[in-house]
Amino acid sequence: MPRRDDLESILVIGSGPIVIGQACEFDYSGTQAIRVLAEEGYRVVLVNSNPATIMTDPEFADATYVEPITPEVVEAVIAKERPDAVLPTLGGQTALNVTAELGRRGAFERLGVELIGASVEAIEAAENREKFARLMEEAGLGTPSGRYCRSVSEAVAAASEVGYPVMVRPSYILGGGGTGTAADREELEQIVAAGIEASPVGEVLVEESVVGWKEFELEVMRDRNDNGVIVCAIENLDPMGVHTGDSITVAPAMTLSDREYQEMRDEALRILRIIGVETGGSNVQFAVDPETGRRIVIEMNPRVSRSSALASKATGFPIAKIAARLAVGYTLDEVANDITGATPASFEPALDYVVVKVPRFDFAKFPNTPPVLGTMMRSVGEAMAIGRTFPEALQKALRSLETGRAGLNADAGEAALQAMSDEELTAAIGVPTPERIFHVGEALRRGMGVDAVARGSMIDPWFVDQMAEIVEERQALEATGPDGADLRRAKRLGFSDRQLAHLWDVDPTDVRTRRRDGGIETTFKTVDTCAAEFEAQTPYFYGTFEEEDEAPAPGNRTVIVLGSGPNRIGQGIEFDYSCVHAAMALADAGYEPVMVNCNPETVSTDYDTSARLYFEPLTDEDVLAVAAAERPVAVIVQLGGQTPLNLTRALDAAGHPIAGTPPDAIDIAEDRERFSALCRELGVPQPPHGTATSLGEAADVADRVGFPVLVRPSYVLGGRAMRVVYTADELDAYLKDLYGAAAGSEVDLNASPVLIDRFLEAAAEVDVDAVFDGHELLVGGIMEHVEEAGVHSGDSACVVPPHGISEEAQKRILGHTADLARGLGVRGLINIQFAVRGDEVFVLEANPRASRTVPFIAKATGVPLARIATRVMMGDTIDALRGDGLVPASRADGFVAVKEAVLPWNRFPAEEGLLGPEMRATGEVMGIAPDFGTAYAKALLGAGHRIPEGGTVFISLSDRDKEYGVDVARRYVDLGFRVLATGGTAEFLAARGIPAAHVDKVGEGPWDPVRLIEEGKIDMVVNTPRGRRARGDGSLIRRAARKAGIPCVTTVQGGGAVARALQAGREGVTTVQSLQARHP
């Protein structure tokens, strides 16, 4: 059944902002799908609020709506574009949810559009856990036994039926909140009471807990002819109880016999049929009792998922691409496997390597949350590695994470592990944490034995024994020293040169030389879907240590683009966007782009993006090996965030040309002293600042620059551990805390000196992204932050064009940008953050690289900065590119674009939810409209906020915010809101003629704000933290607001912006326009 000709245009729904559990894998899948649909000749319409995605680039879809993914807006887009069909299975849970809601509202019938890929019924059957369990049971498939309960007593009864321990899951809670395991009645009562409270329908599922069982995921595809294939079987190293997204996972499955695997396969295919997934990819999760082999079904997702992206990268089988083809009528056997070019997609990939995925966490940014993993996903990114064996892939994955580790062991990071007592270690292997894998390694090193470690950790003994091989090798290497070592064996077990150097106390380059002398060099193997049975057409490589090297002979137009590694807070999809653009720009200019990256979620690691893809860790050793094989004419290090910048020195030293901005300029920008000297020379003002290497020095610097100060350790991205400090005592305490010293003892800051800046209060912040070619500066735009300086640029909303920055200040901003670009010697991108007070402008930092805002500014203005920058790096001038029509004029078309950050507070309920200089956002959305208010309203909706249309707003402001707050409060009053305020704020407002009733202190009196929030009497909160440490009432109020799900704005500027959004009115939000219509 070939292509459906009865369809002409198809709406694809994206997944919106990057949040934990739903990240850039959906950009990958959406981009693939859109490409395919366009190739098939359909008109493609896209809705996605996330500007950082490749899929929202105007050249992909025919009409791209960067608009909030709400039922109203999607309906408005459908009404405007009148597509024939909607494809909802490529935009994660967001797209499924909005589709289900539109289905309920009858929108599809009303507008005469067909759903393809999944029906509303199939979505319902898979998503509704109760219905799902019933269907499984009817088909004789095992599920955890359990029952839905609406009271504690019901739950107690259910638990005794099922048997302790039990798993409790509140119904209709996003992201597994309120989930927990109860070992006894007491625990159960507690969890259930909280769960019923948390559930919007007052219901919890009490089910058999299978914590400790083995967890598997099967990626399945089915077509309309009922052909089904399993693309990949993934085994979780962390057993049941740790969310698969937070587990280390391995492909293919390692510990299933053929009979068990085939039964699981049969069941997965049956489940797709039962649920009614007609075409496309799905994911089915199973748990297996390691003692008996009993198997139960955990869940199925009737759509492309995070694990489908992983499975696609792990196998070379492009699930999303094929899912899109199946959705428009093709069957699997009608689609060619583009890796072989000669065989159909109706087959199951055979792997001759092992893939390991390791999640990346950012718990350090959430200090009130213990880093214990559970059924609620909290990882913010992942790294994948490919090796010929599990030990090799595991060690590569661990060093891909960029958390300072060089492998499973044998690096500076193991000192802390070695300091643990045996008891501590034994306890640690029993608790799933991001560090557990290293604890397991250390326990094996101490000789605790594979069985004991396996029992203690519930990790399958096979995996533990494979890790034991690594540990034994490490011990052998230690014993022999460099001269007697079997280097080949060590490399084949995944040991990096850095690990060997650490063990032998030599430099990694010595290890490299020794290897080269012994002829032990990286060989590259191809990912070909078929274990070499057929010839591969698509060059997708990984490095290992074997006899045969499959890397092609180097060309003479090769340019390596270094990607940004695993997503983390501060470095995410935005950087992948720039890397992908570089690959496209290079190909257009006749170069052969070669991508190196290790993030399976991204578009950059799609084998279609570049001429060749190397799925490798972004470390000196691995990248140099690729460079040695490819012999590039240039290496692009500017686009992948901080990660490639850290590799510049090694590449430069090995003689590989760095594209654009020279390595030394990068060093100047990163080195505080050198950068300050440059600013002085150029006359660019900086906030007063200094660097300290001891506590005493820190106190002196702080005195000199004047409190408040902003303190941070050097060399961090994303503002980690950055703090605003108001007094000398606070400074002392913070530093001791940060550098881990017991009170009293001397703290050594030498390893990472601390940077101290005068904190500029009440300053506006702006971001500038620009390209400089040595002569001309092309400014992408000046983005004015909504929140003031002190809220990390990644967490602040921002707006273009700026509206609160004076002409004079703007002039200075542009002047300083040009001076710094020239002064640094930038060839390519530069991003600068300025603080602005009146006409005064201070530079906060300059990054000679792509920034987080490059995609946003490109979408706001229509100027493809990353592409232009790539050409400039390769030696073209902006003027020449303009001549070629590659630099469209940025037009002031009267539209306002707002970017809003999306924060992960719902995954970290113990946190306060305050914004500060340390970035915590995981993603962003964009709103575009003719006025700021509407644009901001769109951004808020896109970010998932509910904005009340009226009711009561509760305002509580710190003293310094009160003045500004008057105007904000007045706006709410004008909108018809009733204003409640804390004592001081109410008084201040009342004195300025604003009717504001005051509430009591928390826990005192009838007007307790927390109680009012809980009772639903307050619809919105504007609360700015008071003074130094935000404790007390404020934090209780903010937490109550978050729990009640009402909007809580923590900056006065944000409060004002929301008011303006409300003023703009609701209708504006559903007035939609495509990017293509704006920038034809």
Place this chain on the structure above:
Amino acid sequence: MSERGLLVLADGTVFGGSSVGADGVASGEVVFTTSMTGYQEVVTDPSYAGQIVTMTAPHIGNYGVAGVDDQSAGPACAGFVVRSMSRRDSSWRSEGSFGAWLRERGVVALSDVDTRRLTRHIRSHGAMPAAIGSGVGEAELVEVAASAPSMAGRDLASGVATREPYEVAAAGASVGHVVAVDLGIKRDILRRLSERGLDVTVVPPGTSAADIVAMRPDGVFVSNGPGDPEPLVGPTETVRGLVGEVPVFGICLGHQVLGLALGARTFKLPFGHHGGNHPVRRMSDGVVEITSQNHGFAVDLWSLAGGEPPQRVGVPGAELLPERVETAFGPVVPTHQNLNDGTLEGLRCVDVAAFSVQYHPEAAPGPNDADHLFDRFAGLIGGGG
């Protein structure tokens, strides 16, 4: 660490590894299988007789061994090559270590081999004779490899098939009696026949049609087995004598023998089909089954059509097979096609009850997608008699 071992191909290519099986030297045709699970089924599959099997899946031995997975009384292949032999296994089913199992049963096996290089070599140069060994010099292995016989023209089936008839009773109530001509039958075939309520009499390959008819079977099954079908003159003769007399069902080598009995020729594939992921289209309704395969030869239906196969372009389609051919037993139609290379995967006689498939519906190892073929056979027996 274990002793160093070598694999030497007839063309002189050498692969190093470490010995993880029995000591000694073995020779055979080196092939690869892409099955990712089921190493024990592979090693005990009689169809691998005379072959050194390379697993492309890197980790082997992970879940140990279990008696129920054996496809015959013991190892059948000549040697075994892997990338990484697990030193520890883990499974609730495991009855022991696979490495120890190999050693105890005298299988020469290598680990730590660059099996991908080996696979690519076989892919581009074809399956070829080779020698494997540990504790011997390269020169000796080169010699052994050079003198190792090729698969073509050898009757390997007699070596692995039963010499005496034996019975396998139906599981549950019997619905019929089947005679299985053993050319190297896998136990899972017998299991699946028995599960369908069939009493099975397994007979040696040399059993004549008359002797079989004398057993008054309701159907005859022709089994899988190793190597080249052409030298199997006796079995071919037997099958020719049975087609039209009783319902006949053949699998793999049995399919090839049926093809020969119908008058077709067979040919050697460059490196065979060995794996668990081969897409096969059922030509009646277009549905694709993912199949388990293990064969080095195939039936050439064009030899009966008196025509030439057309040139292949892109993904193979039905045009690569003749629509229908005439034989002494009436018309024969292709029923299944391999979508990787377009070769014949199944055939059916139109006028008489005889059909066969090139792949393995009994799986073991591999997917169960084609299990229904056993139902079809049982149905023919129940329905026709």
